[in-house]
Amino acid sequence: MKKRELGGNGLFFLNKYVVWSICIVGIVLVSMFLFTSFLVFRQYQEAAPKNADYLIVLGARVKGEKPSKSLKNRIKVAANYANSNPNTVVIVSGGKGKGEKISEAECMERELIQLGIQKQRIIKEDQSTNTYQNFIFSKRLLPKGAKIGIVVSNDYHLYRAKKMARKVGLNVYGLPAKTPLKAIPNAYLREPISILKAILLKQM
Numbered sequence: 001m002k003k004r005e006l007g008g009n010g011l012f013f014l015n016k017y018v019v020w021s022i023c024i025v026g027i028v029l030v031s032m033f034l035f036t037s038f039l040v041f042r043q044y045q046e047a048a049p050k051n052a053d054y055l056i057v058l059g060a061r062v063k064g065e066k067p068s069k070s071l072k073n074r075i076k077v078a079a080n081y082a083n084s085n086p087n088t089v090v091i092v093s094g095g096k097g098k099g100e101k102i103s104e105a106e107c108m109e110r111e112l113i114q115l116g117i118q119k120q121r122i123i124k125e126d127q128s129t130n131t132y133q134n135f136i137f138s139k140r141l142l143p144k145g146a147k148i149g150i151v152v153s154n155d156y157h158l159y160r161a162k163k164m165a166r167k168v169g170l171n172v173y174g175l176p177a178k179t180p181l182k183a184i185p186n187a188y189l190r191e192p193i194s195i196l197k198a199i200l201l202k203q204m
Contacts, residue, residue, distance in 0.1 A: 029189060036188040039159040043176040051085050052173070053146035056138050057112075058131065058153040058161060059094015059104025067107050070154050073177040075108055078152045079115035081175060088150075089143050090117060093125040093134040131157075132203045135165045147171060154179045156187045160195050163204035 057078040060071035067075060082090050090112065094104025103126040113119055123141050128134045142149075148171055153161045155176035165172045179187055198204045 032192045033185075033188045036156055036191045039191070040155045040176075040179075040188075043155050043158045043174055046174055048081065048150050048173045048175045049148060052088050052148050052150045054089045054091055054142055054149045055081060055175075056091045056093055056134070056149060056151050056165070056172070057108055058134050058151065058157070059092070059108065059128075060154070061097070062100040062102065062104050062107045064099075065101050065107060065110075067111060069180040070177075070183060071104070071107070072111070073180070074152050074154065075111045075115070077175055077177040078108075079112055079117055081150065081152070082112070082117050082121070083115075088121075089123060089146070090121055091123045091125055091138050091141055093128055093138045095127050095129050097129070131161055132164050132168075132198070132201075134161075135168045135170060139168055139170060149173070150175050152177060154187070156184075156191050160191065160198055160204060164198065167204050 055078060057074055060074060061068040062071065078090060082088055092105040092108035092112070094108070096103040100107075103124075105124040105126040109119070109122050109124055112122060125134070125138045125141055128137050149165075151158065151161050151165055151172045152175045156179050158174040158176050162172055162174050195204070
């Protein structure tokens with residue numbers, strides 16, 4: 001009889017532990033999602049200046065030779081700005097990743113040309129493999145005398161991108177592109193971890 005009671009109590013405490021663990025995990029996940037949502041909201045409150053000296057478009061996944069939905073959204077936003085501000089130089093930044101037949105920079109250049117941006121206005125940076133490198137390598141390609149820049153990325157990523165750009169000495173504003181609906185859950189939960197990692201690595 002005592003063994004049964006102990007077994008029952010043990011099971012009770014185990015179930016209680018599981019319930020509390022699930023609650024804590026749930027609270028953490030919701031907090032991460034809300035934190036990223038707040039950062040996204042802030043990106044749409046900032047107005048990008050007209051006639052910036054340069055525009056850096058950050059790369060994202062390329063499927064073979066075609067841009068992913070996330071990258072396509074970035075390209076469209078960049079093209080709209082560039083077409084409205086003809087003196088702005090466009091830097092497309094991103095190397096060639098696994099499963100990509102061409103670099104992200106090459107893909108973006110092709111798409112921008114199709115959207116009416118002249119090839120001579122585009123500078124390719126095709127060696128970077130992460131966001132921090134995007135800015136380190138792009139900075140070397142800036143036009144002489146360039147002072148004010150704009151960074152284009154998906155809205156969830158833009159806060160970290162701007163912080164990294166400013167860390168390497170670039171005076172930039174953000175221009176957000178929509179995050180594809182199916183990518184939101186993963187992106188919004190992952191971004192707080194990426195921000196923490198960047199802080200620990202002193203990249204922002």
